[in-house]
Amino acid sequence: MIMGDPRKKRKQYEKPRKAFQKERIEKEREMKKVYGLKNKKELYRAETIVRTKRGTARKLLALSLENRLRREKELLDSLKKVGILTGSPTLDDVLVLTPEALLERRLQTLVWRKGMANTLKQSRQFIVHGHIAVNGKKIDRPSYIVEADEESKISWYGDEVMFEQKKHAAKKGPKAAEKENELKKQFEEAKPTEAKADANAEAKE
Numbered sequence: 001m002i003m004g005d006p007r008k009k010r011k012q013y014e015k016p017r018k019a020f021q022k023e024r025i026e027k028e029r030e031m032k033k034v035y036g037l038k039n040k041k042e043l044y045r046a047e048t049i050v051r052t053k054r055g056t057a058r059k060l061l062a063l064s065l066e067n068r069l070r071r072e073k074e075l076l077d078s079l080k081k082v083g084i085l086t087g088s089p090t091l092d093d094v095l096v097l098t099p100e101a102l103l104e105r106r107l108q109t110l111v112w113r114k115g116m117a118n119t120l121k122q123s124r125q126f127i128v129h130g131h132i133a134v135n136g137k138k139i140d141r142p143s144y145i146v147e148a149d150e151e152s153k154i155s156w157y158g159d160e161v162m163f164e165q166k167k168h169a170a171k172k173g174p175k176a177a178e179k180e181n182e183l184k185k186q187f188e189e190a191k192p193t194e195a196k197a198d199a200n201a202e203a204k205e
Contacts, residue, residue, distance in 0.1 A: 035103045036120025042143060046099040053079065057094035083148035107132065108142035110154060118166045126161060133157035
C-alpha cells in the first residue's frame with residue numbers, strides 16, 4: 001500500500017450468516033426497540049464482542065489450569081471493569097453472556113435508567129447534543145460503554161436540561177409495582193383503625 005493512501009477501516013461486527021430467519025429478525029427488531037438502537041449494526045457489534053468473549057472463555061477452558069490462570073484473570077477483570085460481571089465470576093459466567101449484558105452498559109441505556117430522560121430516543125438526543133458527562137467529561141457517543149466505577153459519575157454537562165420527567169418501566173419492575181400497591185392498600189386499611197384508636201383515647205381522657 002502506498003504511503004498516504006487511506007486504509008480501509010476494519011469492520012467491527014459480523015452480520016448473521018443467514019440473511020433471512022424470521023425468528024432472528026423479529027428478535028433483532030425487538031432488541032433494537034428495547035435499547036433504542038439507531039440501526040442493527042449497533043446490535044451486531046454487541047453480538048460480535050460478546051461472541052468473542054465467549055470464544056476466548058472456551059479456549060481458556062481447554063487449557064490446563066496452570067496455563068490459563070493469568071489470561072483467565074485478565075478476561076474476568078476486563079468484564080468486571082465494565083460492569084458486565086460482578087462478584088466472583090468464573091469462565092462459566094462468561095459462556096452464558098448475552099448481547100443484552102453489554103447493551104445494558106451503554107451510556108444511552110444508563111442515562112435513561114437513571115431517569116435523566118423519559119425515553120431511550122430522548123436519552124440518545126441528550127448525549128449526541130453534548131448534554132451528558134461521565135466523570136465531568138462530555139461524552140457524545142450513545143454507544144459509550146460505562147465502566148462500573150463511572151456509573152455513579154454520569155451527570156449533566158453544564159446546565160441541567162429541564163424536561164417533564166415521567167416514570168418509566170425501567171424504574172419499577174412488575175414485582176416492585178405490585179409490592180408498592182400492596183403497601184398502599186395496607187396503609188389505607190390502617191387509617192380507620194388509627195382514627196378509632198385516637199377516639200378511644202380521647203374518650204378515656
